[in-house]
Amino acid sequence: MNIALLLEMAAEAASDRICLVCDGKRWTYGDLLDAARGAFELIQESEAEYVALLDESSEAAVIAVFGAALAGVPYCPLNYRLPDADLAALLGRIAPALVIGDEERVTRLAGDQGHTIYSREEFTLKAQETVPADDAREYDPGEGIAIQLFTSGTTAAPKAAILRHSNLLGYILGTVEFASADEADAALMVVPPYHIAGISALLSSIYAQRKIVMLPNFSPEGWLGLVEAEAITNAFVVPTMLARIVDAMEKGLNADVATLRAIAYGGGKMPLEVIHKALERFPGAGFTNAYGLTETSSTVALLGPDDHREALASDDPKVRARLTSLGKPIPTVEIEIRGENGEVLPAGEAGEIYVRGEQVSGEYKEKSALDAEGWFPTRDAGYMDEDGYLFLSGRADDVIVRGGENMSPGEIEDVLLTHPAIADACACAIPSVEWGEAVGVAVVTRDGHEPPCEAELKDLVRSRLRSSRVPEKVAFVAELPYNEMGKLLRRKVKEVLAD
Amino acid sequence: MPKDTPCDCMGMRKPPMLDIQHQTPAKKEPEMKPGTRLKSAACDTEVMVIRCADGQIECGGAPMAEAKPAEPAPLAADFSAGTLMGKRYVDADGKYELLCVKPGKGSLSVDGVALVVKDAKPLPASD
CATH class of the missing domain: 3.30.300.30 (ANL, C-terminal domain)
Structure with missing residues (x-):
């Protein structure tokens, strides 16, 4: 099964519905599927072994991820904030690739690596113009790798984590109801395209048929402005973004945020003070803390809106403490805490967090980190309390x-x-x-x-x-x-x- | 833009085609596997196979296949509740799972036993 199925189904059910808003341009599901099919042709022609993106979020990221999927070539978004030398090394690891984005930089750093290089505009335009040959086109069956993401490498050299079509589809089909979003729903996407949260948000929203509004460059003003202008209902932010939004609001920046009913956060530790203030500033929104890793196709545990409200209203220190937890494992995965010798630890004891499930790839290009029973050692340290709430204490290496x-x-x-x-x-x-x-x-x-x-x-x-x-x-x-x-x-x- | 792009560049990524139909006379279907897209002989329903075993997958009471038959099969009254786009259908033993990618009037079964809807477990919009 191929992740392109998600876009194919959305386009089949509602070809003319708006899928994406970016830089004031609006794209329907039909537009994007046609362009992804055009991109398939470009990828085939280039004989690239990867499709890479060195760019901020835009329609090109959506066209590239599905075009690559149709062609059976891994999609590999790169972190454009990396220094030149690191980026050149990563480009070398995926050559020959069809690279979309900063043409000048790719040519300068890796012009001799055999890549096919397109600017964002050129790629999008060509993909739209390239009419698929005919209906009998053979698309990839989706048995291989859909996405390759280089880990951020905060402790060592970046590892190439791979997510198979089956991992991502397992996550989406297990946790999202097809076409479940209301026509008025709109999700504001602000995480960069090379982050797993950006990819899972894209796939989830497309399958739910929730309109995606992209903000390629985060600023509190830009974020609040789009919430008001596009009547945003859902948003995902990392803690530093929420801190800056709340701070700007405290300093008098105003926007109508009444439509916003769900704010999810993750990707780092949320300071208690920020979440307290945010709960006050967005009284109409339910907050969700999502915990996940690249290697697990995003979310594996979450603390939902009810947990947030309950914790805030409680006098019981144990219940209040849940605001600092990662919540509970989602129904489609299992989580265990294990000690140094691999033994499963009881509630309250700290050890390493292990995860198992269809969405868990736990796989790197070089080797799989899964054990014989399919458990992935996250290298995150934490414990689970008696009520099943998961608490993170840091990286196991820390x-x-x-x-x-x-x-x-x-x-x-x-x-x-x-x-x-x-x-x-x-x-x-x-x-x-x-x-x-x-x-x-x-x-x-x-x-x-x-x-x-x-x-x-x-x-x-x-x-x-x-x-x-x-x-x-x-x-x-x-x-x-x-x-x-x-x-x-x-x-x-x-x-x-x-x- | 060459319309006859040579297939070689894809060749390595595709499993070899099993051309069973030409070698084995009888009515044996091509090997079913996850990712196979099946069409109903009795209605518009199309499904994607997520999980399967050796049984006969049917819709509207008639066997499903990758191609539509020239003559549509009649819709059996017992299997006419209809399929819904995006729903997953499973058997009691968890051996079969089909994703409806095109809805129709027939309903799904395996060897005459009706499949049931398996709901996703929606998360509170986490991403």
Whole structure:
């Protein structure tokens, strides 16, 4: 089965309905399917082994993903924010490819790698003009790879994660009702095309026949402006975006957000303060925290709108704490927490998060990370409480091992963030002669506050956690390093603390 | 734009065609597998096979095949409840799963046993 089926069905059922709005242009399901079929011809002609996109979101991304699927060639959107050298290396790993987007840059970096290069406009126009030969065209049966995504490589060189047609279709068919969206529904898409959330949002919305409105370059003004202008009903944001939106609204930026009834977030840790403020600013919207990875075709656990409301209204600290959780596994996947020797851990005990399900690929170009029973070790550390809510404590690689005791940075950070003068905090391992590793923290002082003294912060941690968690080193920094998706770059903090 | 693009560039990605019909006289259907698109002989219904075994997949009481027969089959009264676009149909044992990609008047069965609708488990708009 081929993911192109999703667009084919949407076009079959409602060819003239608007599928996509981007830069003021409107595309119907029929328009996009025709262009995807045109793109199939271009891809066949080029004899490319990959279709790559080095560009922001636009109609070309949609045409490329389905054109590549029809041709049976993996679609590989690339991160245009990468430095030249890294990008050249990734382009080399997928040569020869049909590359769409920044023509000048691709030619300069990889002009000798045998790629076929198109600008966004040229690709879109040619795909539209290229009439499919005839109805008897043989499209790919979809038994292979649909998408290849290079992981962000926050800890090591980027890995080529692959998602098969079967993984993505398993996710969409299992979690989306065909044509279930109302004609007035509109989803605002702001994550870049090389992120798994962008791809799953595209596929979900097309199958649900929910109109997609793209905002290629995020700004709070642009986002709020589109919400009002296009009567947006659904939106997905990463935490830093929501923080900036709420901040801009507090500073007086106004927009009519009454149509917005669902805001989903994910891709990084959401500060409690931001979600509290957002709940106030968008009283009509239900909030959903979605947890997923590239290797799992996006969402595997979520904290839904009812959970958010219940947690906010509750006096029970355990129920309130759910606001910081990832919610519960979705019905179509299984999740387990395992210890160092692979044993399944009981509720409340922290270990590594394992996931299994049709949508879980767990596969890299080089090898599969799945175990014999199909479980994928996420390298995320966390625990599940007695009620089945999943809590993330960080990457398994970020765990601080002090004298044989495992500590997650998250619990220390959460305590530090309760201090009124602390705006942001990061805990990580620092070398220790005595313990092997010890706790170091970097903190950001809140605007208008005096930095607290080191002893005060140590006392705060000691009062809430075991003494082993008390930081040995405290660094005050102007800000913490995040990547553009809002992921904290812990290795950079480590470097600062090691000095 | 050459209309007769040589097929070689696709050749490696396609499974070899099984031309069973020419070798085996009888009525044996080509091997069924996930991704196969079947058409109803009795109505407009078309399905995509997601999961299957060796049984006979039918619509409107008549066997389904990749091609439509020259003469439409009559619609059996017991199998005329209709199919719905985008619905998945399954048997009790979980051996068969069909996705309706074109609706019609017939209803689906395997070896005479009606299939039932399997609902998606919609998420609260997470992406």
